[in-house]
Amino acid sequence: MIQLFHVWKHYAKRPALSDITLQVEKGEFVLLMGPSGAGKTTLLKLLFCAERADDGQILIQGKNVARIKPSGVPYLRRTMGFVFQDFRLLQKKTVFDNVALPLLVQGLSSFDIRRKASEALKAVGLEHRKESRPAMLSAGEQQRACIARAIVNSPLILLADEPTGNMDPDLAADIMDLFKTINARGTTLVIATHNRQVVEQVNRRVVTLAEGRLASDVGARQ
Amino acid sequence: MRRLGYWVREAVTNIRVNQTTTFIAVVTTAFTLVCFGVFLLLYLNLRGAVSSLQDDIKVIVYLHDDLPAQGLADLQRRLSGEPEAADLAYVSKDKALADFRAQFPSEQGLLQGLGENPLPASFEMTLTPRYRSVDAVKRWTDRLKAVPGVAQVQYSRDWIDNLATMIGYVELASVAVGMLLAAASVTIIANTIRLTLYARREEIEIMRLIGATGAFIKIPYLLEGAVLGALGAMLALALLKGGFEFMTLHLGLPSRVLGLAPKLGFFPFQMSVWLVVAGLFLGTVGSLISWVGLERSRT
Numbered sequence: 001m002i003q004l005f006h007v008w009k010h011y012a013k014r015p016a017l018s019d020i021t022l023q024v025e026k027g028e029f030v031l032l033m034g035p036s037g038a039g040k041t042t043l044l045k046l047l048f049c050a051e052r053a054d055d056g057q058i059l060i061q062g063k064n065v066a067r068i069k070p071s072g073v074p075y076l077r078r079t080m081g082f083v084f085q086d087f088r089l090l091q092k093k094t095v096f097d098n099v100a101l102p103l104l105v106q107g108l109s110s111f112d113i114r115r116k117a118s119e120a121l122k123a124v125g126l127e128h129r130k131e132s133r134p135a136m137l138s139a140g141e142q143q144r145a146c147i148a149r150a151i152v153n154s155p156l157i158l159l160a161d162e163p164t165g166n167m168d169p170d171l172a173a174d175i176m177d178l179f180k181t182i183n184a185r186g187t188t189l190v191i192a193t194h195n196r197q198v199v200e201q202v203n204r205r206v207v208t209l210a211e212g213r214l215a216s217d218v219g220a221r222q
Numbered sequence: 223m224r225r226l227g228y229w230v231r232e233a234v235t236n237i238r239v240n241q242t243t244t245f246i247a248v249v250t251t252a253f254t255l256v257c258f259g260v261f262l263l264l265y266l267n268l269r270g271a272v273s274s275l276q277d278d279i280k281v282i283v284y285l286h287d288d289l290p291a292q293g294l295a296d297l298q299r300r301l302s303g304e305p306e307a308a309d310l311a312y313v314s315k316d317k318a319l320a321d322f323r324a325q326f327p328s329e330q331g332l333l334q335g336l337g338e339n340p341l342p343a344s345f346e347m348t349l350t351p352r353y354r355s356v357d358a359v360k361r362w363t364d365r366l367k368a369v370p371g372v373a374q375v376q377y378s379r380d381w382i383d384n385l386a387t388m389i390g391y392v393e394l395a396s397v398a399v400g401m402l403l404a405a406a407s408v409t410i411i412a413n414t415i416r417l418t419l420y421a422r423r424e425e426i427e428i429m430r431l432i433g434a435t436g437a438f439i440k441i442p443y444l445l446e447g448a449v450l451g452a453l454g455a456m457l458a459l460a461l462l463k464g465g466f467e468f469m470t471l472h473l474g475l476p477s478r479v480l481g482l483a484p485k486l487g488f489f490p491f492q493m494s495v496w497l498v499v500a501g502l503f504l505g506t507v508g509s510l511i512s513w514v515g516l517e518r519s520r521t
């Protein structure tokens with residue numbers, strides 16, 4: 001599903017990712033760990049075509065990302081969901097409209113948009129705030145709105161960057177359960193996190209980065 | 223369609239949020255278009271004047287005094303057979319003299335001294351519409367001069383020629399000024415929309431991240447540009463109309479401007495519509511241009 005071969009990414013001559021080779025199978029649930037500045041966000045951005053690798057190959061669903069034309073990127077993104085570390089919600093729109101936007105962009109009917117957006121909001125427990133603007137929500141609520149937007153079009157791949165960073169442990173556990181449910185339906189997940197508690201609870205493959213290098217890759221405990 | 227609703231709402235929001243810049247863009251666009259409109263009006267009216275003058279062009283063929291009656295009849299038949307001739311009237315020597323006397327009563331003495339009637343007989347001809355152009359008249363008169371029995375051919379040449387050259391210049395100036403000002407309106411609108419784009423670059427980036435195509439993101443801004451351009455053109459038309467009415471009513475200018483213009487006219491309705499369409503087009507182009515810098519900055 002996701003394949004990286006000797007991938008490099010530099011920011012201002014300093015490597016943020018060095019020689020990463022990694023494979024994620026369809027339906028896998030991967031936790032991406034590592035200290036701050038290790039390159040977790042950078043790796044996810046490469047998968048999402050928000051940044052381009054300087055060297056190496058990235059295949060997503062068998063397609064070489066480097067060969068996708070700019071006009072093709074939106075269509076690739078429609079098969080993926082992304083939970084951003086900094087939420088990236090449109091401040092002028094309601095939570096509902098934010099969640100509905102990926103569907104609107106694809107030209108779904110009003111009926112389907114309403115149905116799917118409501119389902120996604122229900123899944124993250126944010127139905128009661130759907131008419132609020134993002135600024136009126138707590139950080140944890142904004143994060144959940146962002147998750148709802150990422151899962152609203154039933155993506156094949158879900159990438160999440162610190163999706164529980166602003167949540168209390170109970171809520172974090174609930175969200176992880178939600179991710180497990182999504183994963184059980186066949187979606188491939190890559191989730192970056194610092195949270196050891198979450199890692200323990202989820203008990204799946206853990207890939208660790210350190211200073212841009214692949215430090216360890218450990219499967220789930222039996 | 224839900225997407226259409228989205229685009230329109232986004233465009234309306236952009237325009238409402240940036241009321242001041244929108245207003246300034248519309249007004250400046252309107253003023254540039256007014257300048258162009260003035261030239262266009264001048265050109266159209268001159269052209270109208272010339273074509274109405276060309277309707278009145280008369281070609282006068284003066285005859286040799288010694289032309290026999292048979293020759294006169296032949297010539298008349300020949301001339302009225304020409305495709306250029308619409309109408310043909312014979313003016314005899316006597317009639318020419320009578321006309322002259324009627325027209326210039328104070329100049330009687332001038333002719334008396336000459337004894338015999340010095341005025342030649344002539345044919346006065348009007349032109350068929352197809353040949354009412356300066357070039358066609360020139361060619362025809364040159365040809366007529368060679369016809370036996372014809373002493374001289376005249377038409378009201380000078381001022382028609384002058385007017386035609388003048389029109390050429392005005393046309394040229396209109397095109398030049400038009401292009402310059404079109405470029406100016408495009409720039410004004412491009413800059414206005416660039417401000418919007420800059421204010422909303424965050425949102426535009428988010429739209430890209432959730433899988434919106436470039437076209438989907440751009441459409442509201444293209445609409446905004448189109449609306450600005452069209453509003454500018456409408457305001458320009460209103461200003462031109464106001465100015466035009468003021469000049470015709472209060473200054474009585476038109477009759478004095480050319481002396482010969484039958485009546486100054488404003489843009490016909492259809493052309494006004496075209497001007498608004500042109501404004502709309504310029505606005506859209508401006509909006510497209512405003513993206514160029516932005517696209518370049520994110521590679």
Ligand SMILES: Nc1ncnc2c1ncn2[C@@H]1O[C@H](COP(=O)(O)OP(=O)(O)OP(=O)(O)O)[C@@H](O)[C@H]1O
Nearest residue numbers: 011012016034035036037038039040041042043085
């Ligand atoms: N846009 C950028 N320009 C310059 N340097 C960058 C940029 N983005 C990331 N970096 C650098 O690349 C390295 C990896 O950053 P990255 O954001 O991937 O870390 P991270 O593992 O996500 O950290 P965190 O856990 O704090 O989110 C860091 O040293 C960072 O300073």
Ligand SMILES: [Mg+2]
Nearest residue numbers: 040041085161
């Ligand atoms: Mg990060």
